[in-house]
Amino acid sequence: MESATKTQTQNKYQVSIDLLNDAVGKEIATSLQYMYFHTHFEDDRYQYLSKIMREISIAEMRHIEEFSDRILFLQGDVDMNASFRTKQVTEAKEMLRMAMQLEQSTIDSYNEASRMAAEHKDAVTHKMFQDIIAEEEQHLDTFRTELQNLLDYGEEYLALQSAAGSKHTSKSFGHPGGGE
Numbered sequence: 001m002e003s004a005t006k007t008q009t010q011n012k013y014q015v016s017i018d019l020l021n022d023a024v025g026k027e028i029a030t031s032l033q034y035m036y037f038h039t040h041f042e043d044d045r046y047q048y049l050s051k052i053m054r055e056i057s058i059a060e061m062r063h064i065e066e067f068s069d070r071i072l073f074l075q076g077d078v079d080m081n082a083s084f085r086t087k088q089v090t091e092a093k094e095m096l097r098m099a100m101q102l103e104q105s106t107i108d109s110y111n112e113a114s115r116m117a118a119e120h121k122d123a124v125t126h127k128m129f130q131d132i133i134a135e136e137e138q139h140l141d142t143f144r145t146e147l148q149n150l151l152d153y154g155e156e157y158l159a160l161q162s163a164a165g166s167k168h169t170s171k172s173f174g175h176p177g178g179g180e
Contacts, residue, residue: 017076025083
């Protein structure tokens with residue numbers, strides 16, 4: 001009887017499981033992409049952009065965990081494979097543009113997934129997608145703002161971040177003005 005119940009549950013929620021696994025793949029790929037951007041921003045000493053990319057990458061990892069937990073609750077299995085390979089983009093404006101495209105694509109995809117989960121009478125998965133859409137919209141807004149700052153202030157915006165990084169580096173090495 002237990003295996004029959006499990007089979008019925010899997011069949012009943014298979015659409016949600018598939019939607020959630022698709023989301024896991026997107027989140028893994030996006031998290032890796034943002035971590036790639038983080039390392040390049042950090043290497044260029046753009047501390048603020050580096051921090052943003054790192055924090056949002058970690059937020060995407062939390063989404064992977066939430067989606068995975070839901071899949072397991074629905075008695076499915078998690079497919080932990082990135083939906084795309086990390087792209088080697090290293091120019092600041094292009095990184096922010098790509099991040100905006102990733103967020104917008106995710107928002108569009110999750111709106112559709114939310115609708116489909118609701119159609120299949122899975123209110124929890126429907127709400128989960130809605131809640132995560134709100135977070136993705138905040139990420140999109142952050143990337144829009146940073147790109148606009150870069151467009152408005154140009155290289156000066158990046159130079160200020162680099163100078164802030166140099167100040168931080170000199171403090172950590174105990175150079176004059178470093179407080180140690």
